[in-house]
Amino acid sequence: MSADGTVGVGPWPGGRQAWPDLDVDGVRRYDPELLEHGDRRNVVDRYRYWTVEAVVADLDTRRHPFHVAIENWTHDLNIGSVVRTANAFAAAEVHIVGRRRWNRRGAMVTDRYQHVRHHPDVAHLADWAAAAGVPVLGVDNLPGSVPLEGYPVPRECVLLFGQESVGLSDEARAACQDVLHIRQFGSTRSINAGAAAAIAMHTWITHHA
Template sequence: MGTIVRSANAFGVRQIYVIGRRQWNKRGAMMTDKYLHITYLGSTAEFVEIMRTEGREIIAIDNIPGSVNMSQTSLPKRAVLVFGQEGPGISAELAGAADQIVAIEQFGSTRSINVGAAATVAMYCWLQQNVLAENS
């Protein structure tokens, strides 16, 4: 979580939602959590309701069946990127609520990359498609 918060700060993210447990290792965030709005929610249903009300598309990042390769998708400007818990990934409830599930292509012997690394890759991909492309 600390790596996700630190990367979010580096890429100009303003809002982070944490579903479930409120405790996480803030040391890895290197104090960048002080510059972001972090909202804690008790359930996935509450999160989904807020995103629908705000008109945001829920883009889950996970390499589960039915996911689309990141290189073959456009991440919407009004997207909220969702990352699952280290190990189990996104929940079935969240997968069902997602507008799109996107996988980061991988070519080595490991099945997945660390959630902090995946979040960093996905945030940069969104930034590249929605901010950097517009400024070039």
Template sequence: MSEEREVGVGPWQGPWPQDDRLDPALLEAGDRRNVVDRYRYWSHDAIVADLATRRLGFHVAIENWEHDFNIGSVVRTANALGAAAFHVVGRRRWNRRGAMVTDRYQVEHHHRDAEALHAWAQTAGEGGAPLRLVAVDNVPGALPLETYDLPHGCVLVLGQEGPGITAEMLAVCDDVVEIGQHGSTRSMNAGAAAAIVMHAWVRRHVHHQRPVAPG
């Protein structure tokens, strides 16, 4: 059996670097955080500031009426794919365990209900333009994600595991899309559905090249 790969880097070796983005404590002790290699030794604030210049045009919202454990997974994927922000609709408190601390690097919004999210979205786009609310659920009348042209400025809206998106949320969304399924199960995990639709947005709007180290 192969040894488990160690994550991150150890203490800095060599002359002390002169870079305000770097955290002296991490340089001294090593950096084992759940961050990509280009951010090794960077301070938390420096990473957040750099991400603010790189965030993409889509937001992700998920309803939270029953403390859904999938929210953490959705947030982690939103961070990995560069979402502009994530939104929790309903209960303010949510299970952060699945986020693996990635929520600390994201912009987070809370909305008391569907109407509040809709009101926020009306002026939240570039130059005060509206963001289109795109629900993701396999309900009658939903458009196939595979042929739907995801708009650049939008909020991808997810429901809870089991009940899906509420009627109140569906009423304020501009479009509803569904992910094509070809097996026997009625629905897929909410975290998996979120990952699929976020990646569909990236494939539609992002030039495909491996990111390079900043600065």
């Protein structure tokens, strides 16, 4: 944010005659509309004026090999924030389990840059994970769950989250290799699903990134 409160950057300095080459190595990198009018998107400086396709292609060269999955049976509002956090930590993919439609408002447009895959049910997700050779780890404070802190989170995995208030469904629990919980010390029974997802993803980052 600049000193006057505006987000991003204005038109490319020097005008059209000073624009960089739009194509780099035969690929369209810069967006003429952004160069001319400015780039007010919520992106890091590295990607200023880049096309969405160029940003996605660059991210694809360095995404991390963990996946995030969240159940969506009642149009959970947390899904958008989970997608935004997954983008921040360069997750390989976000998997939406259940309803295809989800509230994108919390994603703050990051779903344009983050790969999102849909599964109609948990069985479909489990089949995908088995075929990919990726273990599914649930995150929920259930009886018998083990602390996330100190757990040897594998480099390649799916972190699976349930919906706000109800947590992981019975089918989701059965599909998990292990269920992990985030240790809490206050009076609340649980923390927000979006916050739990952020903590779990950052735990993966501290192990592997």
